[in-house]
Amino acid sequence: MRIGELASRTGASVRSLRYYEEQGLLASTRSSSGQRHYTDGEVERVVFIQRLYAAGLSSRTIAELLPCVETPSVENSDAALERMVQERDRLSEYITDLVHTRDALDGLIAANRAHRKGLRTRTAMAG
Amino acid sequence: MRIGELASRTGASVRSLRYYEEQGLLASTRSSSGQRHYTDGEVERVVFIQRLYAAGLSSRTIAELLPCVETPSVENSDAALERMVQERDRLSEYITDLVHTRDALDGLIAANRAHRKGLRTRTAMAG
DNA sequence: CTAGAACCTCACATCCATGTCAGAGGCAAG
DNA sequence: CTTGCCTCTGACATGGATGTGAGGTTCTAG
DSSP states (O other): OOHHHHHHHHSOOHHHHHHHHHTTSOOOEEOTTSOEEOOTHHHHHHHHHHHHHHTTOOHHHHHHHHHHHHOOOHHHHHHHHHHHHHHHHHHHHHHHHHHHHHHHHHHHHHHHHHHHTTOOOOOOOOO | OOHHHHHHHHSOOHHHHHHHHHTTSOOOEEOTTSOEEOOTHHHHHHHHHHHHHHTTOOHHHHHHHHHHHHOOOHHHHHHHHHHHHHHHHHHHHHHHHHHHHHHHHHHHHHHHHHHHTTOOOOOOSOO
16 A cells, blocks of 8 residues: 555555655655555554554654564563663653543642532642 | 752753743743742652653643642632543543553564564464 | 655754853841 | 852753655556
8 A cells, every 4th residue: 555545544645654664663665756655564563653652752762662563582672671661661650640640630630620619629739 | 949959850951941930831930140949849849741742742731730739719720620531531441551562562662572583473463 | 647645864942940050239247 | 248059030952753845757537
C-alpha cells in the first residue's frame, strides 16, 4: 500500500510516517518512481510506534528497542533488552503517578459534588 | 518563604514557578521591593500543579480547574466540574492505553529472555 | 489527453514548558 | 562599604513531533 493508505489505517499523518522513516523507525520499499510502499505488517508496527510515543519514549529510544521487537537475536537483545526493562520500569512508575493524580481528581470531583448538595466535605489535593 | 525555597521544596525550577504565576496557576504576595513571598500551603499547590502537568494537562486547562480545587463554590464548580470530569476520563483512557503498552513491553521482554535461553517463543506487539 | 488526487523533497513554522543570559536591584554577613 | 547570593524583568533559545506550503512528478479516472 502507499503512504496515504497506511496513514488512514493507522491514524498517523503522512508527515509523521515520513518522519518515522527519517528516524529509522519504519522502512519502506520504493517504487521506480520513488513512491513509498508498505506491507500490511507495517500497520501493526506503526500502531506500536504510536503507543511508545504515547508512553513518552523518544524517537531515539524507540529506535533502540524496535530491532529487538521484530528480530530477537543475541546481537540486538544484548543492550536493548536492558534498555527495554529500564523503559518498562519508567513507564510503570509513570502509570502509578497518573493513577494517583486520577485519584486526586476523583476526590476533587466528589468534594465538589458534595458541595453542590450543601454537604460539608473538605478534602482534596492529596496524593 | 521566597521563591528559591519554594523551588527547592517542590523540585520545580524558579523559572517554572514564575511561569506558573504568569499562567494564573499560582499567586504570590510581593514585598515592598517586589520579591515574591509564599505561604507553606503553596508547596502542596505546586506539587499538585506538577502532577497535572505530568498527566498531560495544559496550563490553560489547569487554570480552569484550580479555582475549583481551593474554593468549591457554585460559581466556579458550574463549568469547571464538567471540565474536571472530562479530564479525569481522558486521563483514565490514557492510563488504560499505557497499561496496554506496558503489557506489550512485558511480552517483548519475556520473548527476548526466552530467546536467550534458546526457547522458541514468538509473540509480541499485541495490545 | 487532461484534470485532479496523491506523492516526492526541502524547508520553514508552530506549540509550550523550560533553559539561559543580561542588566539591575535587594539583603545578610564580614 | 563590600562581597556574594538571591531576586527581579525581559527576551531569546531549545527540543521534538507535527503542521504547512512551495514547486515538481506520478498515478488514476474520465
